[in-house]
Amino acid sequence: MDRHPSGVSRANRTGTVQVKAKVGVLISGRGSNMAALLYAARHPSCPYELVLVAANDPEAPGLKLAAAEGVPTFAHSHKGLKRAEFDRIVDAQLRSAGAEYVALAGYMRLLSPEFVAGWEGRMLNIHPSLLPRYKGLGTHQQALDAGDSHAGCSVHIVTAELDDGPVLGQTAVAILPGDTAESLAARVLMAEHQLYPRMLAEFVTRERQPEWLLNKVREHALALPQADEVTSHGMPCFGIEKGKKFAYFSQGNHGDGVIAILVKTTAPEEQAMLIESDPARYYRPAYFGDGWVGIKLDLGDTDWDHIGDRLDKSWRTVAPRKLLGLKDIADQF
Numbered sequence: 410m411d412r413h414p415s416g417v418s419r420a421n422r423t424g425t426v427q428v429k430a431k432v433g434v435l436i437s438g439r440g441s442n443m444a445a446l447l448y449a450a451r452h453p454s455c456p457y458e459l460v461l462v463a464a465n466d467p468e469a470p471g472l473k474l475a476a477a478e479g480v481p482t483f484a485h486s487h488k489g490l491k492r493a494e495f496d497r498i499v500d501a502q503l504r505s506a507g508a509e510y511v512a513l514a515g516y517m518r519l520l521s522p523e524f525v526a527g528w529e530g531r532m533l534n535i536h537p538s539l540l541p542r543y544k545g546l547g548t549h550q551q552a553l554d555a556g557d558s559h560a561g562c563s564v565h566i567v568t569a570e571l572d573d574g575p576v577l578g579q580t581a582v583a584i585l586p587g588d589t590a591e592s593l594a595a596r597v598l599m600a601e602h603q604l605y606p607r608m609l610a611e612f613v614t615r616e617r618q619p620e621w622l623l624n625k626v627r628e629h630a631l632a633l634p635q636a637d638e639v640t641s642h643g644m645p646c647f648g649i650e651k652g653k654k655f656a657y658f659s660q661g662n663h664g665d666g667v668i669a670i671l672v673k674t675t676a677p678e679e680q681a682m683l684i685e686s687d688p689a690r691y692y693r694p695a696y697f698g699d700g701w702v703g704i705k706l707d708l709g710d711t712d713w714d715h716i717g718d719r720l721d722k723s724w725r726t727v728a729p730r731k732l733l734g735l736k737d738i739a740d741q742f
């Protein structure tokens with residue numbers, strides 16, 4: 410059975426088998442967020458599992474807990490190693506454990522650009538503030554000093570900048586009269602433990618969610634010259650302005666429960682050829698005839714360059730000659 414990055418295995422011709430996304434967690438100390446992720450993962454409906462807990466401090470208390478709960482652990486002190494050198498060691502451990510995602514949970518190390526690039530779009534962090542406010546350390550004291558009504562926590566995708574990157578979710582925590590940095594941190598931590606497992610679960614399944622998939626299709630389709638989006642028979646569809654349609658987004662149409670894109674084929678035998686080559690992915694869309702092919706998007710391993718390419722080809726079959734000529738010239742640059 411093939412393994413794919415977003416935790417989905419394509420099993421056979423008859424359908425898909427959902428398996429859990431594999432997550433590696435990096436900690437530096439207590440590891441209470443790691444524990445929250447771990448215990449959430451114990452619920453059968455949780456879409457992820459922890460395959461490794463690694464720490465840059467062999468004494469990190471969280472390691473003992475993870476080991477006691479049967480999660481493989483790895484510890485290596487960063488002392489005396491260059492940042493990139495240390496990160497390569499951690500990276501190798503994550504990959505050999507089969508991690509598809511990384512969750513930073515109180516990992517108090519700056520990451521090398523190589524490490525961040527290697528996990529681009531697949532690494533999350535939890536930070537104890539309402540980002541973009543108060544990056545770095547001392548977040549609770551800063552919120553108190555500023556007289557804020559609320560502190561809180563954020564889960565975000567990790568990018569090269571510290572505590573930056575798209576925020577996936579936040580929880581605001583009211584500041585009480587008499588709060589100290591410690592009392593506030595303790596309440597924010599409770600919110601962290603609720604937020605992180607949810608955000609991680611959503612993140613590892615988002616590539617199967619209809620809204621995310623439609624947005625991806627939209628991004629590619631509307632980048633084509635004179636493309637517009639309308640709704641036809643309840644389906645979002647893409648066409649040339651005032652012209653013909655070149656793609657439909659199908660979500661459970663005709664009760665088939667499938668999320669797919671329908672595009673035009675470019676040759677008479679192409680539909681049959683594609684279905685033959687990968688019957689779990691391609692299909693003959695009901696009521697569309699031979700000139701179209703359905704491509705399932707919710708298998709979890711969609712190659713978006715390929716979808717972009719198919720959209721381009723489909724657009725070409727309906728674009729007026731003049732527009733085609735202009736696009737050919739533009740594509741040369």
Ligand code: GAR
Nearest residue numbers: 438439440441442514515535536537
């Ligand atoms: C948590 O409050 C986490 O948000 C914070 O460190 C603590 C770790 O606690 N992380 C950062 O400040 C990262 N910039 P834990 O080890 O018990 O999860």
